[in-house]
Amino acid sequence: MTDELAIETHGLTRHYGKVEAVRGLSLAVERQCITGFLGRNGAGKSTTIKMLLGMIRPTAGTGRVLGYNIADPAQSLQIRRRIAYVGEDKGLYGYMTVAELIRFTRSFYPDWQPHIEARLLKAYQLPPGRKVKAISKGMRTKLALLLALARRPELIILDEPSEGLDPVSIEELLQTLQEVRAGGTSVFFSSHQLSEVERITDRVLMIDHGQLVMNTRLGDLLDNYRNIVMEFGAQAPVPTAFALAGVERLRIKGRQVWVLASSNVEGIVAHARTLDATVQVTPVNLRDVFLDLVREAP
């Protein structure tokens, strides 16, 4: 394992009784990138993030964040000194005022940046004197972001950051994340909002049923992945499998076969034509790939 990576896991596994929330997850998150962590609800995203933060112990496997072992309590402390986490529920202390919570959080981070705090307080129009429980969910997300960013973390982990936000707040959030990355901070965020991920991420990790099903640069995905639709005539036999390089997913309905290809498009098309199929190749977007990879087989 290397500390050149922001996050690295090998065979990370977490069982809840008989349920396998995360199954042998091996992933690598590069530094100074925005990495989108995609998956359906219950795919294992939050469990993975909580294992990285030391809130849940892995059943098996290893993981490192910024080079520190997630399973070692002392190293986990170092992880939490260097990263920032914005949780899905934005559960902040409702009994404190905005100013009190900022003061409280600031006390744990010697590298706190007062100018970032002041800038974000103004930009987000947060009311310092108001109790946290009295501000809206959007405001709470902004406050959580302020608390995360003012400590100048090396890595910021966000779990469903746009959950419950209005479109304007989502836009501001995405802009903030891009600014953060430009400042040299690595961003790792989970989401099932594909349009957001597609707009800002450099790299996409996709998880389904606790297993990694995709790990690629977004640019590579858009450049290389293709949807190949094959229509077989009445006389031609419809194949039940396509054991060719580059075939990621295959769906068959009647005499039509859909293939999601990550490479070797020409080879797959040529093979289909030898089977007397009419072939149509179309570019994909993240949504197509996501649905193809995580949709249950009919």
Add this chain to the structure above:
Amino acid sequence: MLWYKMWRESRVRFAISAVALLWMCGAVVLLQQQVRAHADEPLSYVRYIWHAVYKANALDLYILLVIVLGLGGVQQEHAQGTAGFTLSLPLSRWRLVATRAVTGWVEVAVLALLPALLIPLLSPWVGQTFPFLRALQFSVLWAGCGMVIFALTFFFSTVLAGAYSPAIASVAAVVGCSMSAGLPLFERFPALDLIDTMHGAQLLLSPGNASLGAFAVPLPWLSLGLYALLALCLTGVAGVITARRDFP
């Protein structure tokens, strides 16, 4: 600032507890004439205060208030949805537990001190006196025994989910402890009788003068030491459980 968080979490409960205890002690003092006039047998003022405050009503209230103060901790935060924020701070879970426990013990001790401040101060208003040092002796008993009751509730708050179950379990444990102290097996070990230790009946027999020896000697140090040890053990177990627990 972690102390500040712990204080903020419990300060409303502490303030309500303090007001309730002061109100009850104040009422006991101010109504002394009426109550003592209707007593079955003549009661000295000091004995009346002992009966009403240190043996019965105020003591029961104090125990309940200590149980209320003992509620909280990371498990309870998890139910409220703030554990994720707390656990993402660069703090060990042991530090969270220790800070919460020490904050609670200080609150329990301050609460125990309130009758000692109020009763001697208010007694001259009704033409009576209650020695401050004697009241302080009772406060030491309450604080020492309150520490173990707090630790018990804190322990239950760590192992039991739900807002009320730790309180119910603590009340049951204190009642069970009180009942089992009457069993022949435990009668030979009066030091283990928590409630009897809190009553401090033996203090009424002490001269109650102002010397340090007269203040300290009548106190049941063995019992208080045992309870302090038990409180530390319960807190330690709560710490081990918190450190090892998953917070999904």
